[in-house]
Amino acid sequence: MFRLALHMAAHRITALIAVACAVLGGAVLITGTGVLAESGVRSHLPPGRLAGADVVVAADQEFRPAGDLPIALPERRRVPASLVADLSGLAGVEATVGDIAFPAALVDSRGRVVPTKDPASAGHGWSSTGLLKDRAVDGDAPAGSGEVAVDSATAAAAGVEAGDRVRVVANGRPAAGYRVSAVVDAPGAGVLFADRTALRLSGREDGALARTVDLIGLRTAPGAEERVAADVRTKLKGTGLQAVTGADRGDLVSPGAGASRSLLILLAGSLSGIIVLITGFVMASALAVSLGGQRRDLALMRAVGATPRQIRRLAASQATLIAAGALVPGVAVGYLLAGQFRALLADRGVIPAELPLAYSPLPAVATILLTALAVQLSARGAAWRTSRMPATEAVAESRSEPRDPSRTRTRSGLVVILAATALSVLPLFSRTVLGATATSIAGILGAIGLALAGPALVRGVGAAASRRTRSGASAPTWLAMSNFRAYALRNAGIVSTLAMAVVFVLTYTFAQTTLMAATIQDTRTGTLAQQRLSAPGLGGLPEGTLGAVRKTPGVRAAAPVGTTTVIWTYKMLGDTVSEAGSATILPPDAAGVLDLGVRDGDIGRLSGATVAVSVDVARSRSAGVGRRVRLVLGDGTPVHAKVVAVYDRGLGFGSVVLSHDLAAGHTTTDLDQSVLVRTDGTAAATKNLAALAASRPGLTLQKADPAATGGLEDAPPEVWINLAIIVVLLVYLLLSIANKLVAATAQRRVEMAALRLNGTTPRQIRAMMRREAAVTAATALTTALLLSAIPLALLGQAFLGRPWPAGPIWLLPALMVTVTVTAFLTIELPTRQALRTSPADAVRAS
Secondary structure, X not given: OHHHHHHHHOOOHHHHHHHHHHHHHHHHHHHHHHHHHHHHHHOOOOOHHHOOOOEEEEXXXXXXXXXXXXXXXXXXOOEEOHHHXXXXXOOOEEEEXXXXXXXXXXXXXXXXXXXXXXXXXXXXXXXXXXXXXXXXXXXXXXXXXXEEEEEHHHHHHHOOOOOOEEEEEEXXXXXXXEEEEEEEEOOOOOEEEOHHHHXXXXXXXXXOOOOEEOEEEEEEOOOOHHHHHHHHHHHHOOOOEEEEOHHHHHHHOOOOHHHHXXXXXXXXXXXXXXXXXXXXXXXXXXXXXXXXXXXXXXXXXXXXXXXXXXXXHHHHHHHHHHHHHHHHHHHHHHHHHHHHHHHHHHHOOOOOOOOOOOOOOHHHHHHHHHHHHHHHHHHHHHOHHHHHOOHHHHHHHXXXXXXXXXXHHHHHHHHHHHHHHHHOOHHHHOOOHHHHHHHHHHHHHHHHHHHHHHHHHHHHHHHHHHHHOOOOOOHXXXXXXXXXXXXXXXXXXXXXXXXXXXXXXXXXXXXXXXXXXXXXXXXXXXXXXXXXXXXXXXXXXXXXXXXXHHOOOOEEEEEEEEEEEEEEEEEEOOEEEEEEEEEEEEOXXXXXXXXXXXXXXXXXXXXXXXXXXXXXXXXXXXXXXXXXEEEEOOOXXXXXXXXXXXXXXXXXXXXXXXXXXXXXOOOOOOOOOEEEEEEOOOHHHHHHHHHHHHHOOOOEEEEOOOOOOOOHHHOOHHHHHHHXXXXXXXXXXXXXXXXXXXXXXXXXXXXXXXXXXXXXXXXXXXHHHHHHHHHHXXXXXXXXXXXXXXXXXXXXXXXXXXXXXOOOOOHHHHHHHHHHHHHHHHHHHHHHHHHOOOHHHHHHHO
């Protein structure tokens, strides 16, 4: 069977190239997505400053809902300090270090903050140098509260060395003078204080963090690492703490590391659905064109005794042979594409630049299995009709198409289009990211429905065009319209693929830009403050900043604002669902600087264990005013909070707002991230605030609502990532479309030869094919616009209050030109090639 399949393939090279390109592109996309998913599970950050510890003990930075994937906790969980002494007595342990981290930054001689990689956790006690590997110390350990050591990178940036004097802002305290006792040449060592001083500055002597450390590092005797790790895990069983070794240590350097890996899993999960839909559709349509050109061969085989099962097996074998040749380069390029995509994510700040990809054969195996399954099903489906027909009927129909399109197929397509239309209504009921996503999915489902109902549509369009051109039209025009109607199945495959490219780009792009515009609109409308004061280089605002701002002349209102992550656990259809999301932290007097669009309740009651929620959350989770909800804070602490307000502007300010009291003690630094300031609007007030910021090292004053056009220059990283995905998928679709059109046109050599033998000139044939290309492009564009119009109109109405989306106005004309040029070039070039062969030779070769 494989030998026969190979022999048949040798005579249909053009059509099978289209199949090979579809498989190759699909393999690239699926493999790349698989590498991202695997990296989210297996990749780890370098151990950095923990490289010198053989075993690291820390709290589990993941929330593990039953029956679902773990959710990363971005806020640091602490470890009891008493455990340091307990673990030091284990056999094989040579040294035990309890590490604490807190915000710290150096101020240079000109009053500027020296930048560090992570100022929120740059401060440590001197004992944490025991966690470093291959450290070189120039100087002595800090001897008291007036000395500090710094790493070599920070010392170089500040222009200091051992013995110099520096000022340091530590954990929100005013800048104080210190003597540099040592410079430590080790990456990530940070700013090192005497251990007693570090305890006092970090708030570990009393209060909620008393008698805690961030993590514990253990140095073990040579060869004892695994035994010590096993003993530690036994001792920690049931405490919620974990002991890690090897590459896993890197995930504990920063609590946000797990969040970045989880993002890769979520990104791969969101991509996988749309990639599988598109690649499956493209491969199926390419195989349909390829096998459509072999219907005569398959019909003749039926006539000489081949069974239906043998026909389908032959079609599947041929497709598998072609796919096998395309899979190898496709998988290889997929690994390269994943590396480029990781670089894009790192460049946009979505993941740490140090986070590597995890490579293994698993994505390749998954790609091969998925592609083989898709190819087998598509090939057998394409050959199904010919294999099931009586031999004589199959031969008779091999040079034409069925007279009437399948009613079952047409009805199925209409049902899918209706389902897509119903799905596009979701944004009206859910003004969320999920609602915007439904728009792009609805567009793709509509294009799939068009592919099913396409033959009936194309036949109808062709019939209408034929009636209009029956009298008075030129011969090429009449022939083009007749061909468009008679070969509805062939033309429908081309029209639907072109339409899918347009629908996909329009709905996916405008969903992103409309969501971005609605978010900007919510934020701009709801922000009453004119100025924002922050201290990004200090890891948080210093103490006393809020009071100083409120005393500044011209200030009418000021309130601290921060963000964190919360996990909402609720019931949906009888099952417990856990969903993580960003939450804003506000005090009860935030109404002076923000207008959340409160519909019910009062954010002035945001004190104690209280929250405010968006309208969508209140409706979907039965969380109205007065209800108590179960939340898990960013450090894993479960709380029961009372809902005191419901607001409209959830896109701009998040679906949940935590009271400042509720979030206190549950963020990594416990410092305010910024202060929003509403002034009397005078220039003098702004000048006074600028003077305040200049008088305190590290403070930055900027507009609370920076000018934003809503264009791509203001797009957040996730929008750029989605646009990059759109470009990659569009290129794949256009290449597949081009190959399919070339193959479909090349298969018409006999038809063109017959026309020439009947007196039609090459010029008339070229004119006929150009008119067919024009009708094909026009039909594809018209149907694509119709399929996109309803989802995009509903999206705009729901998010912006108008029946059209936000986005670049040049996108639609650019798509129209691209589709039209693609259709004309990929039909014109193979037509000219076919006309170079004499009619007799073309008929004889068939």
